[in-house]
Amino acid sequence: MTPEQQTAVEGLLRSHAAAPGGLLPLLHAVQDQLGYLPPAAVPLIASAFNRTRAEIEGVISFYHDFHTEPPARHTLRLCRAEACQCMGGEALAAQLRDSLGLPDEGVSADGELGLIPVYCLGACACAPALELDGRLHARVTPDKLRQLLQGLKGGEGAC
Ligand code: FES
Incomplete structure (x- = not known):
């Protein structure tokens, strides 16, 4: 401290x-x-x-919302609940594991991105969904996820 x-x-x-x-x-x-x-x-x-x-x-x-580690610069909350699983969410989880070198939860080695699994973002009708830095993204495809991650690397923010 x-x-x-x-x-x-x-x-x-x-x-x-x-x-x-x-x-x-x-x-x-x-x-x-x-x-x-x-x-x-x-x-x-x-x-x-x-x-x-x-x-x-x-x-x-x-309490799940208390954190004892410094936060990552960006936070991605990927929905892992049923509707999103059925609509491609598991492929997004695998893509994140591959591209970040993380299990399903944690902070990337460079401290840039924190990945948190969540169980419904209230956007089931538009699955699969994720929230990046507090902004909801729905009907996320692998290409869209790649673009979101690329935007973070470019320092341009989430969207
Ligand atoms: S199940 Fe993913 S937003 Fe509801």
Whole structure:
């Protein structure tokens, strides 16, 4: 954790630690500000809330949306649910595994792209679907996926 991150965590602790039920809002605030929850912040949080480190780590690991690693520059959430599977989503998953050298979830070696499987994006009628940096892409073909990934490499953004 950098000195700047520690200062940020300490500031957020001052405004959340005394509030009833303040732990989850504090964790969200830290992640919102830093992009993730640095493991080195856990002892500070545990001390401020008079909890053990294991208790804080248990809360963090319980919720899927808390992250303990710095985020990738871009996030791709690929739908792996049934409608998308039936409409070519598994081929997209295989394409991502090949092109990123990742299993179905993780961050590319260069830190550029984080891949997260999700189970329905609410776009089943337009399957297969994925979300790239918060933007939904539907009826995704292998060519379209290739173009999206190429756009990231070119620094042009998702679309
Ligand atoms: S199953 Fe993929 S968007 Fe619903």
